[in-house]
Every structure is written in C-alpha cells, then in structure tokens.
Amino acid sequence: MVSLDQVVEDAKRDFDGAADSAALEDAKARYLGKSGILTERLKSLGALDPEARKAAGAEINQVKSAVEAALNARRQALADAVLQTRLSAEAIDVTMPGRGQDSGSLHPVMRTWERVEQIFRSVGFDVADGPEIENDWFNFTALNSPENHPARSMQDTFYVEGVDEQNKPLLLRTHTSPMQVRYASAHVAKYAKDAKDGVMPPIKVIAPGRTYRVDSDATHSPMFNQVEGLWIAENVSFADLKGVYTDFLKTFFETDAIDVRFRPSYFPFTEPSAEIDMAFGSGKLAGRWLEISGAGQVHPTVLRNMGLDPERYIGFAFGSGLERLTMLRYGIDDLRLFFENDIRFLSQFPA
Ligand code: PHE
Numbered sequence: 599m600v601s602l603d604q605v606v607e608d609a610k611r612d613f614d615g616a617a618d619s620a621a622l623e624d625a626k627a628r629y630l631g632k633s634g635i636l637t638e639r640l641k642s643l644g645a646l647d648p649e650a651r652k653a654a655g656a657e658i659n660q661v662k663s664a665v666e667a668a669l670n671a672r673r674q675a676l677a678d679a680v681l682q683t684r685l686s687a688e689a690i691d692v693t694m695p696g697r698g699q700d701s702g703s704l705h706p707v708m709r710t711w712e713r714v715e716q717i718f719r720s721v722g723f724d725v726a727d728g729p730e731i732e733n734d735w736f737n738f739t740a741l742n743s744p745e746n747h748p749a750r751s752m753q754d755t756f757y758v759e760g761v762d763e764q765n766k767p768l769l770l771r772t773h774t775s776p777m778q779v780r781y782a783s784a785h786v787a788k789y790a791k792d793a794k795d796g797v798m799p800p801i802k803v804i805a806p807g808r809t810y811r812v813d814s815d816a817t818h819s820p821m822f823n824q825v826e827g828l829w830i831a832e833n834v835s836f837a838d839l840k841g842v843y844t845d846f847l848k849t850f851f852e853t854d855a856i857d858v859r860f861r862p863s864y865f866p867f868t869e870p871s872a873e874i875d876m877a878f879g880s881g882k883l884a885g886r887w888l889e890i891s892g893a894g895q896v897h898p899t900v901l902r903n904m905g906l907d908p909e910r911y912i913g914f915a916f917g918s919g920l921e922r923l924t925m926l927r928y929g930i931d932d933l934r935l936f937f938e939n940d941i942r943f944l945s946q947f948p949a
Contacts, residue, residue: 602661605635609665613672622672629665636662703949707823707936710924711806714825717849721842723827724803728777730810731758734766736776740903741867756810756820770810774826775867777805778896778915782830782904790905800831801913806920816932823920830896830906830913836860836870839893839914847876847890851927855879859887868894868915882929890926891918 600608609629616622629635639658643651704712715725737743738750748754749772756770781803789798806825814820829838844858856879860872871894875887893916898908921933928947930936935943 602639602657605629606661606664606668610668613668616672616676619673619676622669622676626669630662630669636665701949703944703947705936705944706924706928706930706947707920709947710920710927711823711825713850714804714806714846714920714923717846718804718827721845722802723829726777726781726803726805727807728774728780728805730771730808731768732771732776733762733764733768735762735764736779737769737771737773740779740900741775742897742899742903743866747866754812756812772811773809773917774805774807774824775915775917777803777807777826778828778867779900779904781805781828782906786905796910797832800829800834802829802831803827816934819921819933819937821937822933824917825920827916827918828896828913829915830901830904830911832910832912834913836895836914839895839916843874843891843893843916850923851878853879860893863892863894865892865894867897867900868892869897870894874916874918883926888926890922891916893917 609625612625612628613622616625627634631637636658640655640662643655643658646654719725738747743749755772758768758770760768762768782801785801786798804825804827806823808821809824810821811818812820827842829842840858840860844856847856847858848854857877859875859877861875863871863873865871871892873889874891874893876890877887878884893914896913896915901908901911901913921936924930924936925933
C-alpha cells in the first residue's frame with residue numbers, strides 16, 4: 599500500500615496534469631470518488647481497533663483535506679486560464695486609431711442637379727419644382743400630345759389609381775415638360791393684370807426633377823431625372839437657345855472643346871423641334887456625337903394653353919437627362935450603377 603504522503607503527491611501531480619475541468623473531475627474521482635483511494639482507506643478503518651482507528655482516521659482526514667485543497671487550487675487555476683483566454687480574445691486595444699464616422703457625400707446625379715441649377719441661375723433662370731404625380735392635362739393634352747400618342751399607352755407610362763377633377767387618369771410624369779405649362783400659367787396669372795401694354799416679364803426657368811417611364815436596361819431606368827428649360831419673351835430665337843445651351847455645356851463639362859449640333863426632330867409641343875447632340879474635342883469619347891437633349895421652339899398651341907398670345911410671345915424649351923450628363927461627365931457607362939447604392943461606386947464621389 600502506498601503511503602499517505604505519496605497519495606497527496608500523486609493527487610497533486612494528477613490534478614496539475616489535468617488539462618481541463620473534465621479531466622480534473624476524472625482525477626478527483628480516483629481519489630475522492632465513491633471507490634476512490636481515500637474513500638477506500640476510510641472504509642478500511644472499520645477493521646482497526648478503536649484506538650488505532652482514531653489516529654488513522656485523523657491522519658486520513660488530514661490527507662483528504664490536503665487533496666481537496668490541491669483540487670480546489672487546480673480548479674481555480676483552470677477557471678483563471680479560461681477567463682484569461684476570453685479576456686485576451688475580447689481585448690480592446692485602446693491605443694488603436696478609431697474607425698471614425700464616415701461622412702457621406704452627394705450622389706453623383708445630385709451633384710449634376712446642383713451644378714445645373716447653379717449654372718442656369720448664373721444666367722438669370724429661376725428654378726422651379728412640381729408634382730411627380732401628374733394629370734393628363736399637364737403631362738399630355740396641354741403639351742399638344744395627341745390622344746393616340748404612344749407615350750400615353752399603358753406600356754410606356756405608369757398610371758396610378760384615381761382620376762383628377764376632369765375624370766382624367768393620374769400618372770407618374772413621363773417628362774419634366776408639364777412644368778413648362780405649370781410654371782408659365784402661374785406666371786401669367788401673377789403678372790398678366792399688371793402687365794404694362796400687355797407686356798409681361800420674360801419666363802426664364804429650369805425645372806429639374808424625377809420622371810418615370812416603363813423602361814429598364816443599361817441606358818434606361820424606370821425612374822430618371824430630367825431638367826426642363828423654358829425661356830419665353832417677346833423675341834427669343836433659336837439662336838438664343840443655341841447660345842444658352844452651348845454655354846451651359848461648356849461650363850458644365852469645363853471645356854470649350856465641345857461641338858454642338860441641332861438635328862431636326864419631332865416633339866408635339868415644339869415646332870420646329872431638334873435633338874441636341876454634342877461631341878467632345880478630346881478624351882475617350884472624342885469625335886463621337888452624343889444625344890444630350892430634346893429641344894425646340896414652344897408650339898403655338900402650347901403657348902395658348904399657357905395663356906399666352908402666340909402672335910406676341912415666342913420661346914424655346916429643352917429637356918435633358920441628368921443621368922446622361924452625369925455619365926458623360928464622369929465616364930460612367932452603366933446607368934444602373936446610379937441606383938444600386940453600392941458604396942464602392944458612391945465613395946468614388948467624395949464630398
Ligand atoms: N420632354 C421631352 C422628352 O422627355 C424633351 C423635350 C423637352 C423636348 C422640351 C423638347 C422640349 O423626351
């Protein structure tokens with residue numbers, strides 16, 4: 599039989615060798631369990647006479663306390679180790695530089711929007727805003743769009759539930775051109791009665807805003823932004839349109855090396871109508887004609903619908919895509935990038 603001193607030493611060695619609490623509990627059972635070494639020794643006391651039993655019992659109990667102390671010490675050590683590992687895993691390095699608060703920036707299309715406003719304001723244009731849910735009158739009829747115009751079809755236009763006071767359908771505006779009539783009519787209502795000799799201050803406005811069409815691919819989005827331009831006075835000519843728009847493009851793209859051409863086209867609300875094309879003098883797109891805007895001289899019927907006398911007033915209008923301008927300015931070739939909200943794309947346009 600091993601000596602009691604040896605038992606304490608063996609127990610200490612076994613406990614210290616236990617790598618985790620499960621192994622430690624196994625080791626504990628070998629000494630203090632139901633059939634553990636010390637338990638067996640206590641049971642064997644019964645065979646001794648009372649005097650010897652007392653002395654031996656005291657000795658075994660002392661050893662038992664020593665073993666229990668060793669067990670508790672190891673338990674504590676293992677628990678400390680577990681805590682240490684957790685603490686170092688979850689440690690916070692207070693000397694590390696902060697992650698900071700990223701400040702956002704304007705969406706590239708909104709930059710264009712603001713830039714366009716600023717440029718046109720600088721040459722005396724007002725900036726107007728109007729509803730995205732339009733009625734038949736402003737979006738089509740007032741703009742001289744015939745009843746059978748394709749833009750009126752369900753396939754091209756988002757109609758919304760409900761009708762206006764004339765019982766005509768409501769829709770998401772398909773262009774910013776309704777703002778021509780809204781703004782001009784309000785202008786007439788405001789100035790007509792005070793007009794000296796019937797002459798009103800000129801109408802000179804741009805109206806940027808969201809527009810909607812049933813269209814979706816790399817160069818078309820169901821929601822896109824346009825900017826409408828309108829200048830009406832007693833003698834505004836096509837030359838003024840050409841001058842204003844060419845200057846705008848040169849300022850917007852920050853280069854004088856831009857060619858502009860007016861290509862005959864058709865819009866129900868302008869006559870004559872034109873497509874404005876531009877070509878860069880240098881860079882990736884140099885020499886290629888790019889369609890940038892619809893334009894034209896405001897149609898006499900539209901002037902009448904605005905409350906203006908077409909014998910007296912004349913003017914021009916244009917409508918350009920803000921996404922288009924943005925794509926050309928930054929060399930972006932897929933329109934969908936504007937609407938995906940991918941931070942890798944957006945962060946390329948810091949404040
Ligand atoms: N509204 C036309 C479009 O969306 C553009 C345009 C505006 C054309 C003003 C002429 C005058 O295509």
